[in-house]
Amino acid sequence: TLVSGSGWQRACPSFGSQPKRPPLPYGMAAGGEVDAKQRRAAADRVSTTDEEAGAALTAVKDTSGKERRTAAGKLTALLCELPQRRDMLVVTGFICFNIFGYVHVTSDLLQAPWGPGTTALVAFGYFVFLYVLASYVGIIIHSGSNAPAKGQDWELPEAIQGALAVGSYARGNLFGPRVAYCFECNFEKPALVHHCRSCARCSWFMDHHCLFTGRCIGISNYRCFIQFLISVQLLITMLAIIALRRLCVGESLGLWEVARLVAFSSPVLYFARVSISHLRFSCVKLAKGWPSEVLLKKFMDVAMYAQEIEQRHGMAARHGAPALPGLQSLLDANKRIVWPQGGLRGLFGGEGLVAGLAVVFGEPPSWRWLIPLKAGSLEKALHPSTVRTDACEAWASLAEALETHHRVMGQLMKLQELGKLQHMMEVDQGSVP
Numbered sequence: 001t002l003v004s005g006s007g008w009q010r011a012c013p014s015f016g017s018q019p020k021r022p023p024l025p026y027g028m029a030a031g032g033e034v035d036a037k038q039r040r041a042a043a044d045r046v047s048t049t050d051e052e053a054g055a056a057l058t059a060v061k062d063t064s065g066k067e068r069r070t071a072a073g074k075l076t077a078l079l080c081e082l083p084q085r086r087d088m089l090v091v092t093g094f095i096c097f098n099i100f101g102y103v104h105v106t107s108d109l110l111q112a113p114w115g116p117g118t119t120a121l122v123a124f125g126y127f128v129f130l131y132v133l134a135s136y137v138g139i140i141i142h143s144g145s146n147a148p149a150k151g152q153d154w155e156l157p158e159a160i161q162g163a164l165a166v167g168s169y170a171r172g173n174l175f176g177p178r179v180a181y182c183f184e185c186n187f188e189k190p191a192l193v194h195h196c197r198s199c200a201r202c203s204w205f206m207d208h209h210c211l212f213t214g215r216c217i218g219i220s221n222y223r224c225f226i227q228f229l230i231s232v233q234l235l236i237t238m239l240a241i242i243a244l245r246r247l248c249v250g251e252s253l254g255l256w257e258v259a260r261l262v263a264f265s266s267p268v269l270y271f272a273r274v275s276i277s278h279l280r281f282s283c284v285k286l287a288k289g290w291p292s293e294v295l296l297k298k299f300m301d302v303a304m305y306a307q308e309i310e311q312r313h314g315m316a317a318r319h320g321a322p323a324l325p326g327l328q329s330l331l332d333a334n335k336r337i338v339w340p341q342g343g344l345r346g347l348f349g350g351e352g353l354v355a356g357l358a359v360v361f362g363e364p365p366s367w368r369w370l371i372p373l374k375a376g377s378l379e380k381a382l383h384p385s386t387v388r389t390d391a392c393e394a395w396a397s398l399a400e401a402l403e404t405h406h407r408v409m410g411q412l413m414k415l416q417e418l419g420k421l422q423h424m425m426e427v428d429q430g431s432v433p
Helices: 006-011 013-017 036-044 050-063 065-069 071-080 082-109 116-141 158-169 222-248 255-288 293-318 327-336 353-361 389-429
Strands: 180-182 187-189 193-196 201-204 208-210 215-217
Touching: 082 222, 082 255, 116 215, 116 222, 158 293, 158 389, 222 255, 222 353, 255 353, 293 327, 293 389, 327 389
Parallel strands: none
Antiparallel strands: 180 187, 193 201, 208 215
16 A cells, blocks of 8 residues: 555545655755746856856846836836835835924923923933934944845854755745845845845845835844834833823813824824834744744745645544654654744744844843944854754754655655556556456
8 A cells, every 4th residue: 555655545635746846956946036937047057157147137127128118018117116115105204204293292292381200201202202213213224234245155053054954845935055046136145135025135134124114124223123113112102191191281172282183193003003013023033033034934834834744644644544754753843843832943042032132132131232223243143152053953853854755755656656557557468457
């Protein structure tokens, strides 16, 4: 039954489709910015230099120049520019709202009489407001440091390289420890670098694209982003206190004052909900050892694929199918990559939120974490002391288990095809009715 595969066909109808696809070389499809045609083209010109690749990209642009002159080409170009236009509109609206909010708070909400407590509250509010602006500016000015320089290639720790080997079995965009080629930026990019389509640049440890700043959040400005979220929550709390004071102290509000207060409070409440959501999710990721949301999604894709294999074989075993070689190692690896309290094991930082924050802040916990306008350190993030060796070994064991599974399934399919061929030969010879 194991040789012919008939038992597996009865137990698992999708047996013939395994393995889903063979692993490809890391550099041919890592990063997630190329489609299938571009991957095949990259495989054909793997030895192409940067100058030749640039010339080929220029030729493609010249060829598509005529298409841009047509109505469809103009519409396509407009759709491609939507992310940049969207960011510009959101950032402009955010800045205008800050100006309106400052005028509204100082002219409408802060009314006499003032006591010592109100004076201290206003002074501290100005300090928090300036801290929010400084963190916001830090996100913008340090976003350029996220982009890798041309020819820059950091040597990853061996533990990280072993863990990234699991990216060959991702169902979506493949990744790995080797250098890949970014067709958008037109240069070779190291591992742990992702291309953002919104701002059209690559970033180290890219977490997400922030609409309110129009920049990517990466290893260099993640520190400023965390400071921005925390200070915004503190500022919104103080604004709520000031608004409640205005409702209790001073003259009664007219219709126009109520309209301005509602127009001011609605965006503030929305931004409070968004910032709380981002802060909570960032804290959970960092506590699990993931300083990058993109990296987490890539490893989550592999983990879901491995769990689907486990469920498929568990269902086949309940139908009487024999156990496959190496299946137990896959089951053990699936358990090792998960924290006991839940969540995938991250590659960076120790266990807990403070250890995760130390990775993005670039230094151990101290009062210096409060200093704004300071960038994170890529060198410290990639230092072996910040790498979780046990988690990396767990992911490396999953890569070995998946490789064994693909090899066994490939051999079974060959034996199945051989059995079909032998049966057809027997039918042709008349030995089988």
